[in-house]
Amino acid sequence: MSISPFAYEVPCEACPLRRMDTFRSLSDEELGFIKKLKTGELRSGPGTTVLREGTQSDHLFTVLEGWAFRYKILEDGRRQITSFVLPGDFIGLQSSTEGIMDHSVDTLTSVALCTFPRGRIWEIFKHCPSLAFDLTWLAATHEVILNENLLSVGRRRAEECVAYYIVHLYVRASDIGLAVDGRVRFPFTQEHLADAIGLSLVHTNKTLRRLSKLGLMEWEHGWCNVPNLQALAELAKYDLTQKRMRPLV
Amino acid sequence: MSISPFAYEVPCEACPLRRMDTFRSLSDEELGFIKKLKTGELRSGPGTTVLREGTQSDHLFTVLEGWAFRYKILEDGRRQITSFVLPGDFIGLQSSTEGIMDHSVDTLTSVALCTFPRGRIWEIFKHCPSLAFDLTWLAATHEVILNENLLSVGRRRAEECVAYYIVHLYVRASDIGLAVDGRVRFPFTQEHLADAIGLSLVHTNKTLRRLSKLGLMEWEHGWCNVPNLQALAELAKYDLTQKRMRPLV
DNA sequence: CGCTCAGTTGAAGCATTTCAATTCTTGTGG
DNA sequence: CCACAAGAATTGAAATGCTTCAACTGAGCG
Numbered sequence: 001m002s003i004s005p006f007a008y009e010v011p012c013e014a015c016p017l018r019r020m021d022t023f024r025s026l027s028d029e030e031l032g033f034i035k036k037l038k039t040g041e042l043r044s045g046p047g048t049t050v051l052r053e054g055t056q057s058d059h060l061f062t063v064l065e066g067w068a069f070r071y072k073i074l075e076d077g078r079r080q081i082t083s084f085v086l087p088g089d090f091i092g093l094q095s096s097t098e099g100i101m102d103h104s105v106d107t108l109t110s111v112a113l114c115t116f117p118r119g120r121i122w123e124i125f126k127h128c129p130s131l132a133f134d135l136t137w138l139a140a141t142h143e144v145i146l147n148e149n150l151l152s153v154g155r156r157r158a159e160e161c162v163a164y165y166i167v168h169l170y171v172r173a174s175d176i177g178l179a180v181d182g183r184v185r186f187p188f189t190q191e192h193l194a195d196a197i198g199l200s201l202v203h204t205n206k207t208l209r210r211l212s213k214l215g216l217m218e219w220e221h222g223w224c225n226v227p228n229l230q231a232l233a234e235l236a237k238y239d240l241t242q243k244r245m246r247p248l249v
Numbered sequence: 250m251s252i253s254p255f256a257y258e259v260p261c262e263a264c265p266l267r268r269m270d271t272f273r274s275l276s277d278e279e280l281g282f283i284k285k286l287k288t289g290e291l292r293s294g295p296g297t298t299v300l301r302e303g304t305q306s307d308h309l310f311t312v313l314e315g316w317a318f319r320y321k322i323l324e325d326g327r328r329q330i331t332s333f334v335l336p337g338d339f340i341g342l343q344s345s346t347e348g349i350m351d352h353s354v355d356t357l358t359s360v361a362l363c364t365f366p367r368g369r370i371w372e373i374f375k376h377c378p379s380l381a382f383d384l385t386w387l388a389a390t391h392e393v394i395l396n397e398n399l400l401s402v403g404r405r406r407a408e409e410c411v412a413y414y415i416v417h418l419y420v421r422a423s424d425i426g427l428a429v430d431g432r433v434r435f436p437f438t439q440e441h442l443a444d445a446i447g448l449s450l451v452h453t454n455k456t457l458r459r460l461s462k463l464g465l466m467e468w469e470h471g472w473c474n475v476p477n478l479q480a481l482a483e484l485a486k487y488d489l490t491q492k493r494m495r496p497l498v
Numbered sequence: 499c500g501c502t503c504a505g506t507t508g509a510a511g512c513a514t515t516t517c518a519a520t521t522c523t524t525g526t527g528g
Numbered sequence: 529c530c531a532c533a534a535g536a537a538t539t540g541a542a543a544t545g546c547t548t549c550a551a552c553t554g555a556g557c558g
Binding site for chain 3: 189190191201202205206208209
C-alpha cells in the first residue's frame with residue numbers, strides 16, 4: 001500500500017476519489033460547490049485519534065486515502081469497533097446535535113482527509129441538493145453495514161462471524177480498487193478484528209487459524225487473500241449478491 | 250394503550266406528531282410540501298410485516314402511531330432485531346439502492362403509517378432543503394442508536410446489556426410522550442428483547458428476574474417501570490446525559 | 499541484538515446456550 | 529362464566545462455546 005501519492009493539497013479536480021469508478025462523476029456545478037466548501041486537508045499518521053467521543057467536532061471529513069475505524073469504549077476499556085473507514089467514507093456526520101461525537105475515530109494507516117466546516121453543511125442542502133442526496137445516501141449505506149454487523153455480532157457464531165467480517169472487508173476494499181493481484185491490504189491487528197466482531201482476541205485468533213487451515217483465507221503480513229469468496233460467504237451465511245450500488249440520482 | 254384515536258385519514262395539520270414537543274414545528278411551506286407528497290396512510294394490525302428484507306419497497310413511511318421493529322434473519326431462523334420503531338421514526342430509507350430493503354420491519358401493535366412515494370423523495374431535496382436536512386438528521390440519529398446497541402451486543406455482559414436496553418427503550422418512549430404515570434408500554438415479548446440484545450430467551454429471562462428482584466425495574470403485563478433510571482443506567486455503564494436533541498436548523 | 503508488540507497455543511474457568519418441564523396469561527368457544 | 533388451548537414466562541440442570549490466564553514464539557525496529 002502506497003503512502004500518499006500527492007505531497008500537498010489536492011485540487012478537487014484531481015481528487016483521488018474521482019478516479020474510482022465506484023463513485024459517480026460530478027457536474028461542474030457540484031464540483032465548484034465542493035471546492036468552495038473544502039477548507040483544507042488533514043493528514044495524520046497511523047494510530048492517531050481523529051475524532052473523540054464526547055468532544056465537539058467543528059469539521060466533517062471525507063476520507064481521501066487510508067484506513068481508519070470508528071469505535072466506542074466502555075469506562076473499563078472494553079472496546080467495540082462499529083465499522084472500518086475507507087476512502088470515500090464520510091465521517092463526523094454520525095454525531096448527535098451540536099457536533100458532539102457519539103463515537104471516536106482512529107487511524108490505522110497514514111490518512112488524508114478532506115475537511116469541511118460543520119457549520120456550513122447546511123449550505124449543501126440549500127444550494128446543492130444532489131450532493132445533499134449523496135450525503136443521505138452515504139448515511140443509509142453505512143446503516144446497511146451497521147445492520148449486517150449487528151446481525152453478525154448478535155447472532156452469528158464465532159466461525160461465521162469471522163468469516164463474515166473478512167468477506168465484508170475484502171469486498172469493500174476491492175470495490176474501491178484496493179485489491180492488488182487479488183490480495184487486499186489489511187492494515188490492522190487481530191485485536192481490531194476481535195473488537196469489531198465482539199469476540200475475545202484469543203478466540204478470534206483460533207478461529208482465524210481454523211479458517212486458514214481450511215484454505216478459506218490467508219492473512220499474513222498485513223495482506224489478505226480470499227481464494228474463494230463464495231465459499232467463505234457461504235460459511236458465514238452471508239448473501240454476497242446484496243451488493244451495495246450507487247445512488248439513483 | 251389506546252387504539253388509533255383517529256378513524257380515518259389525518260390531515261397533516263392535525264398530525265399527531267406535531268403535538269409532540271420532541272419534534273420541531275414546521276413552517277407553512279414545509280407543511281404544504283409534506284401534504285403534497287403524502288400519498289396516504291397505511292394501517293396495520295399487530296404482527297404484520299410492513300417491509301420485507303430483499304423485496305422492493307416503493308414507499309417510505311413515517312410512523313404516526315404504534316410500535317414496530319426492524320430485524321434481519323439468518324437462513325436458519327436466528328433473528329437479530331436491529332432497532333425498535335416508534336412514532337416519529339422514518340422507515341424504508343435504510344435500504345440499498347433501488348429500494349431493496351436490507352432488513353424487515355414488523356409491527357408490534359396496531360400501527361398508523363404515513364406513506365410517501367420513494368420515487369419522489371428527490372423532490373424533497375430539490376425543493377425543501379430543510380426537510381431534506383431533517384431526513385439526514387433522522388438517519389444520523391438512528392445511527393447513534395445502532396452504534397450504542399452494537400457496543401452493547403458486542404461488549405456488554407448480559408446484565409449490563411439488558412439494563413442498557415431497558416433504559417434505552419424507556420427513555421426513547423418517554424421522550425415522545427408515551428410515559429403514563431412513569432410507566433411505559435412495552436408491547437413486546439421477552440423474546441423480542443432477547444433478539445435485540447443478542448442473548449438467548451432463557452438467559453434474558455433470568456437476567457430480567459434478577460434486575461427485578463434488585464428493585465431496578467418492573468415489567469409486567471406489557472408495562473415497564475424504572476423507578477431509578479440513573480441507577481439502572483449506571484449498572485449498564487451507560488451515560489444517560491448524552492441525550493439526543495433536535496436538529497440545529 | 500535485545501526490546502516490544504503481534505500472533506499462537508493449551509488449559510482452566512465461566513457465562514451463556516440448550517434442553518426440558520412447569521406455571522402463568524390471555525383469548526376463545528361452549 | 530368456565531374450560532381449554534396457545535402463547536409467554538419461569539426455573540433447574542446439563543452442555544458448550546467463549547473468555548481468561550499464562551506462556552511461548554515470531555516479526556519489526558532502533
